[in-house]
Amino acid sequence: MLQAPVKKPARAPRFAGWLLLNPYTARHASLLSLGAVGFRPLPEARETLGYSLAFGEVITTLRGPLTTGLVEESELRLVPRDALSLSLRRYQWEAGLRIGPLEPTARVGFTLAHLDVGHGFSFGLLSPRVGVGLWWKLSHSRVGVSAFTEYFWRWVGSDSAFVHGFTLELQPDSGPLLERTTSSLSDPTRP
Numbered sequence: 501m502l503q504a505p506v507k508k509p510a511r512a513p514r515f516a517g518w519l520l521l522n523p524y525t526a527r528h529a530s531l532l533s534l535g536a537v538g539f540r541p542l543p544e545a546r547e548t549l550g551y552s553l554a555f556g557e558v559i560t561t562l563r564g565p566l567t568t569g570l571v572e573e574s575e576l577r578l579v580p581r582d583a584l585s586l587s588l589r590r591y592q593w594e595a596g597l598r599i600g601p602l603e604p605t606a607r608v609g610f611t612l613a614h615l616d617v618g619h620g621f622s623f624g625l626l627s628p629r630v631g632v633g634l635w636w637k638l639s640h641s642r643v644g645v646s647a648f649t650e651y652f653w654r655w656v657g658s659d660s661a662f663v664h665g666f667t668l669e670l671q672p673d674s675g676p677l678l679e680r681t682t683s684s685l686s687d688p689t690r691p
Contacts, residue, residue: 527560528674529642531573535667539579539652541659550579554587558671560594567603568595575611583618583658587611592629603635603642611650622657635669642671 533554540547556573571594575587592609611627633646649664 526569527558527562529558529560529671530674531556531558531571531669531671533573533575533667533669535665537577537579537663537665539582539661539663541582541661543659548579548581550577550582552577552665552667554590554667556590557674558594562598565598566595567598567605568593570594571607571609577616579618582661583616583622585614585616585652587614587627589613590629592631598637601637603637603644605633605635605644605646607631607633607646607648614652616654616658618658620657622654624652624654624656624660627651627653633667633669635671640673642669644669644671 531554533552535552535554537550537552538547539550552575554573554575556571558569558571560567560569571590571592573587573590573592575585575590577585577587579585589612590609591612592607594605594607596603596605608630610629612625614624614627616622627650629648629650631646631648633644635642635644646667646669647665648667649662652661652663654660
């Protein structure tokens with residue numbers, strides 16, 4: 501009599517060896533950001549004032565006085581004289597220090613895709629962005645201000661633009677990405 505081979509269940513990944521962004525130990529927070537932006541289309545010299553609203557998630561690894569993390573956000577930006585823009589996904593790496601409750605941080609990243617409507621329809625990909633900020637760690641959240649600059653790279657439609665601005669961010673803690681089970685608490689090498 502022949503029997504079908506028994507399949508072993510797929511093993512879950514082991515995160516114990518992860519030094520950065522471990523989903524069990526990293527700080528995980530939601531993100532809400534309000535900002536004012538200066539928007540300057542190329543090749544113009546004048547700048548137009550606009551506003552932004554962003555939401556997303558942050559995961560941060562803390563190692564002694566050092567922090568490193570990943571920020572994922574989506575943004576709605578209104579520049580009344582130019583366009584209403586939707587940045588579908590922005591990814592930024594951040595690194596900084598912890599000095600008591602203060603956390604100065606630098607960020608570098610890109611906006612994966614953005615759409616905007618104003619003087620016609622525009623579309624762009626891979627817009628680079630850099631920024632610096634200062635956050636204050638409270639008991640269950642972080643509050644901060646940041647400054648950034650971005651090359652708003654439009655591939656189709658209106659001219660590309662330089663954007664810079666200031667944001668006020670609120671990051672309420674969300675708890676770990678993954679909860680430990682009782683078996684993983686007794687054996688730290690298990691997921």
